Amino acid sequence: xxxxxxxxxxxxxxxxxxxxxxxxxxxxxxxxxxxxxxxxxxxxxxxxxxxxxxxxxxxxxxxxxxxxxxxxxxxxxxxxxxxxxxxxxxxxxxxxxxxxxxxxxxxxxxxxxxxxxxxxxxxxxxxxxxxxxxxxxxxxxxxxxxxxxxxxxxxxxxxxxxxxxxxxxxxxxxxxxxxxxxxxxxxxxxxxxxxxxxxxxxxxxxxxxxxxxxxxxxxxxxxxxxxxxxxxxxxxxxxxxxxxxxxxxxxxxxxxxxxxxxxxxxxxxxxxxxxxxxxxxxxxxxxxxxxxxxxxxxxxxxxxxxxxxxxxxxxxxxxxxxxxxxxxxxxxxxxxxxxxxxxxxxxxxxxxxxxxxxxxxxxxxxxxxxxxxxxxxxxxxxxxxxxxxxxxxxxxxxxxxxxxxxxxxxxxxxxxxxx
Amino acid sequence: xxxxxxxxxxxxxxxxxxxxxxxxxxxxxxxxxxxxxxxxxxxxxxxxxxxxxxxxxxxxxxxxxxxxxxxxxxxxxxxxxxxxxxxxxxxxxxxxxxxxxxxxxxxxxxxxxxxxxxxxxxxxxxxxxxxxxxxxxxxxxxxxxxxxxxxxxxxxxxxxxxxxxxxxxxxxxxxxxxxxxxxxxxxxxxxxxxxxxxxxxxxxxxxxxxxxxxxxxxxxxxxxxxxxxxxxxxxxxxxxxxxxxxxxxxxxxxxxxxxxxxxxxxxxxxxxxxxxxxxxxxxxxxxxxxxxxxxxxxxxxxxxxxxxxxxxxxxxxxxx
Numbered sequence: 001x002x003x004x005x006x007x008x009x010x011x012x013x014x015x016x017x018x019x020x021x022x023x024x025x026x027x028x029x030x031x032x033x034x035x036x037x038x039x040x041x042x043x044x045x046x047x048x049x050x051x052x053x054x055x056x057x058x059x060x061x062x063x064x065x066x067x068x069x070x071x072x073x074x075x076x077x078x079x080x081x082x083x084x085x086x087x088x089x090x091x092x093x094x095x096x097x098x099x100x101x102x103x104x105x106x107x108x109x110x111x112x113x114x115x116x117x118x119x120x121x122x123x124x125x126x127x128x129x130x131x132x133x134x135x136x137x138x139x140x141x142x143x144x145x146x147x148x149x150x151x152x153x154x155x156x157x158x159x160x161x162x163x164x165x166x167x168x169x170x171x172x173x174x175x176x177x178x179x180x181x182x183x184x185x186x187x188x189x190x191x192x193x194x195x196x197x198x199x200x201x202x203x204x205x206x207x208x209x210x211x212x213x214x215x216x217x218x219x220x221x222x223x224x225x226x227x228x229x230x231x232x233x234x235x236x237x238x239x240x241x242x243x244x245x246x247x248x249x250x251x252x253x254x255x256x257x258x259x260x261x262x263x264x265x266x267x268x269x270x271x272x273x274x275x276x277x278x279x280x281x282x283x284x285x286x287x288x289x290x291x292x293x294x295x296x297x298x299x300x301x302x303x304x305x306x307x308x309x310x311x312x313x314x315x316x317x318x319x320x321x322x323x324x325x326x327x328x329x330x331x332x333x334x335x336x337x338x339x340x341x342x343x344x345x346x347x348x349x350x351x352x353x354x355x356x357x358x359x360x361x362x363x364x365x366x367x368x369x370x371x372x373x374x375x376x377x378x379x380x381x382x383x384x385x386x387x388x389x390x391x392x393x394x395x396x397x398x399x400x401x402x403x404x405x406x407x408x409x410x411x412x413x414x415x416x417x418x419x
Numbered sequence: 420x421x422x423x424x425x426x427x428x429x430x431x432x433x434x435x436x437x438x439x440x441x442x443x444x445x446x447x448x449x450x451x452x453x454x455x456x457x458x459x460x461x462x463x464x465x466x467x468x469x470x471x472x473x474x475x476x477x478x479x480x481x482x483x484x485x486x487x488x489x490x491x492x493x494x495x496x497x498x499x500x501x502x503x504x505x506x507x508x509x510x511x512x513x514x515x516x517x518x519x520x521x522x523x524x525x526x527x528x529x530x531x532x533x534x535x536x537x538x539x540x541x542x543x544x545x546x547x548x549x550x551x552x553x554x555x556x557x558x559x560x561x562x563x564x565x566x567x568x569x570x571x572x573x574x575x576x577x578x579x580x581x582x583x584x585x586x587x588x589x590x591x592x593x594x595x596x597x598x599x600x601x602x603x604x605x606x607x608x609x610x611x612x613x614x615x616x617x618x619x620x621x622x623x624x625x626x627x628x629x630x631x632x633x634x635x636x637x638x639x640x641x642x643x644x645x646x647x648x649x650x651x652x653x654x655x656x657x658x659x660x661x662x663x664x665x666x667x668x669x670x671x672x673x674x675x676x677x678x679x680x681x682x683x684x685x686x687x688x689x690x691x692x693x694x695x696x697x698x699x700x701x702x703x704x705x706x707x708x709x710x711x712x713x714x715x716x717x718x719x720x721x722x723x724x725x726x727x728x729x730x731x732x733x734x735x736x737x738x739x
Contacts, residue, residue, distance in 0.1 A: 062647060062648075063646055063647040063648060063670035063671055064629075064644075064646045064647075064670075065555075065646035065647030065670075069646070070646065071634065071640075071642075071644055072640070074631045074634040074635060075631065129630075132630070133628055133629050133630055134628065134629015134630070134631070134644065134645070134670070134672055134673075135627065135628050135629045135671040137481075138626075138628045138629075139628065141485075141611070141628050142609050142628060147485075147609060148484075148485045148488065148609050148610045148611075148626070149609075150608050150609060150610045153605050153606075154606050155606065156630065156632055160608070213632075214635075216606075217606075217635055218602070218728050219602060219636055219638035219728070220635060295573070298573070366635070367635075369573065371637070371638050371639055372561070372563065372572040372573075372575070372577070372593065372639075372640055373572045373574075374577060
């Protein structure tokens with residue numbers, strides 16, 4: 001075995017026959033073949049990615065001046081999306097933990113889907129950070145050992161470490177499990193269980209560290225709250241499983257994967273509890289901000305009620321709250337939650353509600369009013385919207401490829417044959 | 420082999436392609452035209468030498484390290500490279516200093532609220548001295564017009580446009596307070612901004628990646644970002660520059676007040692202090708017991724803004 005793994009002793013023909021090569025070639029074949037519907041889907045995503053690339057080109061030439069950001073709202077749509085997507089990535093743990101730690105096999109079928117979702121979300125999150133950089137050509141300045149890495153002082157360096165580490169874990173674990181399945185071997189528990197346990201702790205840390213990025217800044221009282229991190233986790237562990245339910249329903253329809261109703265039911269329970277906790281945290285936050293109206297609460301006042309005629313975010317946040325409350329109410333009623341139609345409706349509401357809350361209601365009010373009380377509002381421009389759309393299309397593309405290649409292997413349809 | 424490798428490499432494909440005479444001639448002619456163009460550039464020795472030097476210098480600038488970690492020799496080479504690049508780009512000479520902090524110096528600033536009348540000469544002088552972007556009207560200094568009877572910045576106006584001093588109002592200027600415990604330098608992922616030994620908070624514009632975390636961390640709105648390509652008319656460029664100060668910036672980097680490091684490290688006052696017609700502004704060495712600044716701290720009732728954040732600003736306010 002060890003001799004065949006050594007590439008130097010292999011001829012080119014033997015190397016191409018190596019199961020690892022075959023594994024990737026089979027995967028490549030899977031993602032490049034499919035129904036007409038599949039090709040139209042991929043072509044549409046590619047088109048959106050091209051649109052995003054064009055908009056990013058405009059931004060690269062002119063600078064970030066083509067965005068709606070300015071010195072007083074210096075992070076906007078990109079960083080908001082980044083924040084939301086880190087949460088989506090962290091939510092993969094919801095599927096991983098019951099399967100591998102609690103040995104609950106209802107979740108097992110969905111676990112690879114969850115991990116693919118995490119990989120796609122992480123790639124999107126990292127792309128949003130790069131899209132937000134003033135000097136993407138200087139990205140190497142922040143690579144440990146090559147540049148100057150301000151660790152442990154800067155929370156951003158922590159975030160770089162945990163996000164990339166989480167990405168590697170979420171690529172390696174499914175790879176090992178799938179490759180074992182491909183080779184018809186039972187995966188070695190002593191290898192993957194410790195890795196899975198590590199990834200669970202890691203998932204919590206990615207979103208907590210991302211929250212600390214903001215929460216550690218006394219300059220921005222709106223973020224400077226100990227609840228920010230837990231609230232990030234709560235919304236992530238609500239929007240994540242809600243998204244997973246929607247995706248699994250789609251996969252059940254369009255692929256051969258067999259998702260048991262028990263899996264969906266358990267995910268729905270997780271979503272419900274998450275949604276209820278989110279509302280408790282929202283109430284707690286609203287109470288502290290508004291019981292006594294202090295200057296530290298101005299950001300929240302701007303978000304929920306507007307400040308001296310500036311009300312741009314007010315309709316958005318109330319829409320988001322209405323969606324979350326309605327969805328939580330629906331999910332909390334057992335017969336409704338067990339009705340497929342209502343479940344789908346509630347999950348969509350929750351996902352969109354939390355996307356709005358994270359996308360507009362979390363980052364931007366931290367900057368309004370600016371430190372001396374001036375109110376300069378923010379709205380994303382077409383460049384920001386197109387780049388955002390492009391990155392989301394890219395993430396969806398990555399997710400489609402990963403699941404398309406993984407499902408036949410998981411189902412045992414595609415396995416290694418010595419040619 | 421071929422059944423496993425149906426697609427040979429692109430280069431292999433081109434080299435092994437069967438071509439007829441017509442295609443061969445057309446390809447050769449195309450290559451000839453391209454080659455001649457290259458030759459022509461190469462035969463204009465002056466332009467070619469300059470453009471070669473420029474790309475060489477730009478290449479070196481791209482791989483340049485963090486200024487703070489450079490040896491004195493590397494710092495000197497770096498500023499000479501930037502001076503030469505400016506000359507190659509514009510035909511004009513600038514002097515970029517790399518004067519280091521002196522021992523026994525810790526800079527500080529005092530602002531007399533009773534005297535300031537909102538004339539904005541400091542703002543104007545600052546823009547000119549520090550080569551700030553004219554297109555976006557970038558300003559390091561903000562003058563806040565307060566209503567008499569309250570000290571609320573939320574109620575103050577920093578974009579007034581009328582005759583000053585306006586009745587019933589008083590004026591307070593804010594800028595970078597050069598905190599001794601700065602939150603902005605702590606959060607920078609690449610250490611592109613730091614506190615110098617003489618108390619100045621500076622930015623290495625060649626090392627900044629433009630993440631703007633420092634802007635989010637600053638409780639005083641002291642930092643500015645170059646959202647687009649900064650524009651300064653060539654005839655208005657202040658040629659007396661410092662690497663950590665007013666040298667020309669590029670788009671996508673953060674900048675800020677440096678207490679005019681290019682002036683103050685040579686023993687002069689910052690431009691705002693020099694320009695102020697009312698004498699509201701005092702700059703000095705906190706470690707020099709005979710400085711005017713120390714006299715003010717000793718004899719006036721001074722205060723600092725947002726002291727509760729523990730940032731230790733080296734910028735005091737007082738009233739007569």
